[in-house]
Amino acid sequence: MSLPPILMSCSSSYSPASQIICSAYGLNRYSCDTRGLSATAKSRLSLIKDREAAELQEATVLIWEARLALARQLLTWFVTSAWISEPESTRDISRFAGMGNLLKVLTREIENYPHFFLDFENAQPTEGEREIWNQISAVLQDSESILTDLQAYKGAGPEIRDAIQNPNDIQLQEKAWNAVCPLVVRLKRFYEFSIRLEKALQSLLESLTCPPYTPTQHLEREQALAKEFAEILHFTLRFDELKMRNPAIQNDFSYYRRTISRNRINNMHLDIENEVNNEMANRMSLFYAEATPMLKTLSNATMHFVSENKTLPIENTTDCLSTMTSVCKVMLETPEYRSRFTSEETLMFCMRVMVGVIILYDHVHPVGAFCKTSKIDVRTAKEWAFQIRACEWWQTDPASPLSAPPSTMKGCIKVLKEQAPDSVEGLLNALRFTTKHLNDESTSKQIRAMLQ
Secondary structure (H helix, E strand, C coil), rough: CCCCCCHHCCCCCCCCCCHHHHHHHCCCCCCCCCCCCHHHHHHHHHHHHHHHHHHHHHHHHHHHHHHHHHHHHHHHHHHCCCCCCCCCCHCCCHHHHHHHHHHHHEEEEEEECCCCCCCCCCCCCCCHHHHHHHHHHHHCCCCHHHHHHHCCCCHHHHHHHHHHHCCCCCCHHHHHHHHHHHHHHHHHHHHHHHHHHHHHHHHHHHHHHCCCHHHHHHHHHHHHHHHHHHHHHHHHHHHHHHHHHHCCCHHHHHHHHHHHHHHHCCCCCCCCCCCCCHHHHHHHHHHHHHHCCHHHHHHHHHHHHHHHHCCHHHHHHHHHHHHHHHHHHHHHHCCCHCCCCHHHHHHHHHHHHHHHHHHHHHHCCCCCCCCCEEEECEEEECCCHHHHHHHHCCCCCCHHHHHHHHHHHHHHHHHHHHHHHHHHHHHHHHHHHHHCCCCCCCCCCHHHHHCC
C-alpha cells in the first residue's frame, strides 16, 4: 500500500523537533565564536537570539497542532486502507488490536495521564495502610464538629460595641468580656485542630510519596489514604470559606487581646490567661490573620515535609498533588466514572477536592498551578489528545521548551462551569481569590478571562 501525499511529504521528518522548527522558521543556532565581535555586534546578536527564543516558543504550539493532525491522518489512512483492501468475508477486527496504544494517544488514556476511579465513597484500608489510616482517622473524626461550631459562631459584636461606646460602664465591660471569653476558647480549639491536621498531612504525604511507587501508583493502590487526603482538602476549603464569611472571629479576638494587654499594664491577671496565655494568643493571632488559615497550614505542612525529606525528590510531592487533580477531573468529566457516584454530595466532594489540590499546589510550587510549565495538566480530552513523548520527534532535553506540553487550567474551569452556578460559585471564587499565582504575568489572559 502506498502512503497518501500528506504522509509522503512528512515521512522524512524524523529529525529532532528543534531542527524542524529551525528549518521552518529560518532560525540559526549562532554558535560562532563572538570574541572578535564589537560590543554593538554582540548586542545585536543577543537581540536576535532573544527574538529567536520567542519565535521558538510560538512555533511549539504549531508543531503540536501539526503532529496531532498528522497522527489523525495516519490513523484514518491505516485503518481505512487495510479494512477496505480485505475481502468482506475475511475481515477480522482483532488485526487492529495493536492500534490500541495509538488510540489511547489520540484520546485520554495516555502515558503519564492518570485514568482510574478513586472510590471516595467506599475505599477501605488494606493492612499496609491501616496504621496511618487509623492515625488520620482519629484526627478527621473531629472535623465535622469543628465545622458545625464554626458555622454556629455568631460572635460578640453587640456586646463589644456597647463596651467600647461606654468605657466607664463596668457592667457593659463585664458583659462584653464574659461573652468573648468562651468564644476565644472555641477559637483555640479550632487552632489546635489545625496543628493536628498539619501533622496528619505530613504523615499522609510520607506514605503517598515514598519509593518505589510513583504518586499515581500510590493513589491507585492506597485508595483509603487517598480518600483521607481528599477529606483533609475538603475540610480545609469548607473551613476557610466559613472563616472568610465571618468577620466576627477577628473582631472578637482583637478585643480579647486589647483587653488582656490593658489588664497586663495594670498588673491584673485574668483566669482566661491560664487557658490562652500570651504565647498561645500570639500564635492564634497569626493564624486568624490569614484569609485562608487552614490552607496556609497545609501549605506550611507540605513545604516543611519537602524541606525535612531532602533525600526525597520534590517532584514526588508536587506530582502527588497534580495527579490527584487529574484523577478528580477525569472522574468528573468521564460519564462511566461519574455515574458510579451514588449521591450529588460525592460529586460536590470531588469538585471541592480538585479545587483544593489546585490551590495547594499553587501555594507550594514556585511557579504555581497556572504557569505553562506547571504539572497541573488539566486539559480537556480534546486538548490533551496527543502525547509527543511517544514520537521520535520528541526532544529529551528537560530544559527544552518542547520537553513538556503547555498546561492550562481551562479543563478544570470548564468542568466547574458545566455545573449549576449556585453550587460551584464558591469554588470558582476560591480559584479567583485564594490562589497565589493567578495574576502573575505567566498566567494566560484566556484563563484570567474565564475566571472573571
